[in-house]
Amino acid sequence: MNKFLTGFLLLVCGSVFSQELNCRVVVNAERIQTTERNIFTDMESAFAQFINNRKWTEDEYSQEERINCNIIITLDPNESVPSSGRWGASVQILSSRPVYNTDYETVIFNFADRDWQFEYLQSQPLQFNENSFTSNITSLLAYYAYTIIGLDYDTFSESGGTRFYQIANQIVLNAQNSNYQGWSQFNSVRNRYWLNENLLSSNFEPLRTALYSYHIQGLDIFGEDPETARGNILEGLKAIEKANQSRPRSILTISFLDAKSEELTQIFKEGTPTQKKQSYEILSKLDPSKSETFKKILE
16 A cells, blocks of 8 residues: 555656656757767757756646647758767757647747757766856757747746746856857847847737737637637737837747748638738738738638
């Protein structure tokens, strides 16, 4: 009986205090010329363990509440030197959230990080300190862990992710003097610095509020009341349009549309003529590069 009770308590505690992320890490090394291919499997395993086994918040998560995400790392042969353990890569980060009372998962975050350089040797331990720069591997992985968690919280409560963006901001500040690309406001307008700046800027509060209404007052009630849900999502788009006027083509707006363009197209294809027209005009103005996708709304 004691063994049964102990096992039961371990099971319960494990499910209540589970880590926040359920992340699949993929390392694409197809273009890297080396006979030592085991290092890429080792990278996948080490990076995934770092993300998935760490407790990022003090909040309680059940196993089912873990946030599903993917980090796809494509190694660049022009920036990688396998013999010395130096690597250059682009990284695609995606995360999703279940829609209430359905088996559908909606993409929340879809972001391409094109400037990652790091040093890694096989079986290298990964160390991270929230208050100082330790390595460009753990800094990037932790930065996106907090960003993913923050965005997830933003979809469940208005501006609920702020505390996690603030931790991500500390990671940005710690990395400022590291000389690695992606952490500075001067390298690019589409990097980690500017994504975090947008998330914490008052200019983008309407977009973050729209994330909440889009999911809680939109997708989560869509099955029961599609007309109201569609109207709420359209109001959110109008708020994003207003925010976009002060900071056109910002990285946060583009990231939002990279995650939601196909979904928004499907949502408004079934709308009223007025909703179709308004949504198409807003979306094509926010991201003209996706105008062909958004034209499907009008069909």
